[in-house]
Amino acid sequence: MTDATLPFADLERVYERLAETLDALPEAQERLFLAQLALALSHRVENVDRVMAAIEEARRGVAEVSV
């Protein structure tokens, strides 16, 4: 198990691909798609603590901007 992360240039590619994939979906299916993606990515992470930390990061961001 390592703490390796994706290089930023690859993260940018993911950003673009996700934007285009989302655009190709009906808006009503966005949530289902993103939830599936979260599970599929978690499956590929060997350490559950890292997945939980990512969930907390995202939750915290939402809480912050919902104020």
Added chain:
Amino acid sequence: MRPAGRAETDSLYFDYPHFPFVRPAELEGRAVRHRVAIVGAGPVGVTAALELARHGIESVVLDDKATVNDGSRAICISRHSLEILQQLDVVAPFVEKGLGWTRGRTYFRDREIFRFEMPHSEQERFLPMVNLQQQYIERFLIDKADASEPVELRWQSAVTGVRHDASGVTLDVATPEGEYRLECDYLLAADGARSVVRKALGLALHGEAYEGRYVIADIRLRSDFPTERRAFFHSRALPDTTLLVHRQPDDIWRIDYQLGPDEDPEAAVEEHNIRARVDLIVRDVLGESDAWELEWWSLYKAHTLALDDYRHGRVLFIGDSAHLVPIFGVRGLNNGFADAANAGWKLAWVLQGRAPERLLDSYSPERRGATLDVFANAGKSTRFMTPPSRGYRLMRDAALTLALHNDYASGFANPRQVTPYTYAESPLTQADDGGFGAGPMPGAPLINRRLGEDDYLLDHLASGFTLLHFSTDGRLDAELADRLAMLEAGGHAIDLLRVARKPDDIGALADADGSLFTAYGAAPGSAYLVRPDRHVVARWKRLASGDLDAALTTALGGE
């Protein structure tokens, strides 16, 4: 546009010059054949004229206006552009009047989430970016051109027709005192986004026009906020609008905001709407309480459009006539300056018979390559600044929200400011010598190094090709000295710039601590061959005298 009651040239801070019409030789019935005509006396056209003049080539510059640009428009001058202006011996007023900067801040929901620092060090003479209104940029260049013998500026002279063939170019010119025909060997089209030359040749720009429309508004406001680039996403006052704010000289601030998809652009640019929106931004987003005055505003769209080829026979397109790029990343004018320098020296070498005409073939691949590189970056920036669709908007907001607390996401907010392009694939560039671990690769521009008080490496470049040579004592071996002398005798003088650890004479630059050697990955005997526009042709860890001829031939367009 200006507030009601004020003329186009009625500015709060800038005195517009008036350039009179002067009857040219052609109207007196004299036949003149010009070497180079340049259409458009904007910053790119006049820079090209100064670059030609630097190499001793005369040019005539035609412009339909009688003064400089109506508004501030392109305001960010990059370090690489300042280095071009330094070579034209015109940079001093830019540095004196302009506001230099190195930093920027990004705000999301009125909170600062990211600060960026542009690469800068004490090795650089110039700051990474200088803000200066385009009127000043043009005036400083025109003042220099007026004082430059080889440049003839012709104001109030509109080009109405263009014909070209293998032997030259003919222009129809309309003036207040009648029409005339102008004959020239080569034409540089620097006549901007709505280029008359481009239309006359039946050429069109190709690419994408993004949906977004933007307003740029200049206001006069006294504020202590430093010279930094500020970007605001999703502010409480204007949640659907992305804002950019830049400081300019004379207490002028540039406010750049996006119009909503349902907003009517014609209504948006009416003065009362501009005033209402700007006031909201000044008060609620910037938090400024002082009174402000409206100076000028304009509407623009984000384009990535370019000509398929920047050269058509004896006509070369430079600046916005060849390419339109989005404003984010400040690449429009900065790439125009680089076009002017690139086209200028190549044309000079061809006209002087020092290079075959095919040298000009390299102009389009080099500069269009730079444009396509800009498109790749600018497209990303534009999709981030102004998301074109639901998916891009969701991803943008997700990245900004994560960036509130996570550094890994803040890179998305990096504005990807202009960096000089490397002509690695150019036919004028030689393959790299694998022995180097540092320094600019072939195709890249030289890097600057501080040598002492007010003394930098790039200050020492001459106007032509330069051989940057590294040695222990500053002496050349006899074979290399002979080779340089033979090249000079054959009309191919190369200026020698020697860097030495312990120079024997005062002609060499002293590098006592070896830091210049290190920055260039050099050892005694290493050398870089550099073009007039400071881009590296070739480099050798250990130069053999026979290497030079082949490299110079490549740099001048090949056999």
